Amino acid sequence: MNNATQLTPALEVKNITKTFTLHQQQGVAYTVLDDFSFSLNRGECLVLNGPSGQGKSTALKILYANYLPDSGEVWFHFNNHSVELYSSNTHQVVYLRENHIGYVSQFLRVIPRVSALDIVAEPLISQGFDESASRDNAAELLTRLNIPEKLWSLSPYTFSGGEQQRINIARGFIKPVPFLFLDEPTASLDEKNKQVVLELINEFKQNGTAVVGIFHDADIRQDLADKIIDL
Numbered sequence: 479m480n481n482a483t484q485l486t487p488a489l490e491v492k493n494i495t496k497t498f499t500l501h502q503q504q505g506v507a508y509t510v511l512d513d514f515s516f517s518l519n520r521g522e523c524l525v526l527n528g529p530s531g532q533g534k535s536t537a538l539k540i541l542y543a544n545y546l547p548d549s550g551e552v553w554f555h556f557n558n559h560s561v562e563l564y565s566s567n568t569h570q571v572v573y574l575r576e577n578h579i580g581y582v583s584q585f586l587r588v589i590p591r592v593s594a595l596d597i598v599a600e601p602l603i604s605q606g607f608d609e610s611a612s613r614d615n616a617a618e619l620l621t622r623l624n625i626p627e628k629l630w631s632l633s634p635y636t637f638s639g640g641e642q643q644r645i646n647i648a649r650g651f652i653k654p655v656p657f658l659f660l661d662e663p664t665a666s667l668d669e670k671n672k673q674v675v676l677e678l679i680n681e682f683k684q685n686g687t688a689v690v691g692i693f694h695d696a697d698i699r700q701d702l703a704d705k706i707i708d709l
């Protein structure tokens with residue numbers, strides 16, 4: 479870590495390359511990202527655009543250290559510090575993810591027997607926030623996202639796709655963060671809930687969060703994007 483000035487962007491991605499090698503298929507290798515770079519300021523939203531299979535989710539997973547790139551750098555600048563993801567140790571990466579990054583994956587990873595309310599409250603509780611206040615915040619978000627109260631105490635295991643996605647969204651938006659990564663968060667939502675998610679994203683942007691997102695709907699891309707990269 480070193481000091482960064484106020485003028486540096488929030489997020490800098492430099493020359494990322496990612497090649498997958500298919501060991502089950504004669505070791506065929508193919509490059510999904512080649513020299514992928516961008517920089518993003520606080521409060522801006524970058525939209526990753528392009529047809530299915532072009533590497534949008536791969537790019538987002540690399541920003542969240544779910545996939546290791548072959549080469550390149552990912553710099554996070556916040557609170558007068560700079561952190562480069564791939565020269566950090568595991569402890570630093572976990573700390574960064576738990577405290578400073580929100581990530582909404584395309585699908586909810588359902589944990590059996592854990593209630594919807596607790597899944598949503600968990601990122602706050604694990605940061606040491608008061609449990610009952612964390613559940614109050616979770617309840618507020620679930621209300622905004624139109625999840626009926628009778629579902630809050632149930633495991634989302636049996637929920638519909640759209641309900642599971644809203645639990646996932648509530649979990650991703652429960653803590654204020656300088657960085658937010660969204661992989662098609664509105665893909666299985668109705669119009670009313672899409673608008674709620676749009677409002678939530680805009681609130682985070684107004685609070686200075688740098689957002690990188692993949693969005694199914696052209697009107698949502700239009701509404702949110704400060705920058706667009708076509709992959």
Ligand SMILES: Nc1ncnc2c1ncn2[C@@H]1O[C@H](COP(=O)(O)OP(=O)(O)O)[C@@H](O)[C@H]1O
Nearest residue numbers: 498499510528529530531532533534535536537
């Ligand atoms: N873990 C993986 N192993 C092998 N190939 C992968 C893996 N993850 C993604 N891919 C491949 O990389 C390409 C881009 O995938 P993805 O990033 O999911 O695209 P998008 O999100 O733009 O639809 C696809 O051809 C996909 O099959």
Ligand SMILES: [Mg+2]
Nearest residue numbers: 534535536692
């Ligand atoms: Mg994808």
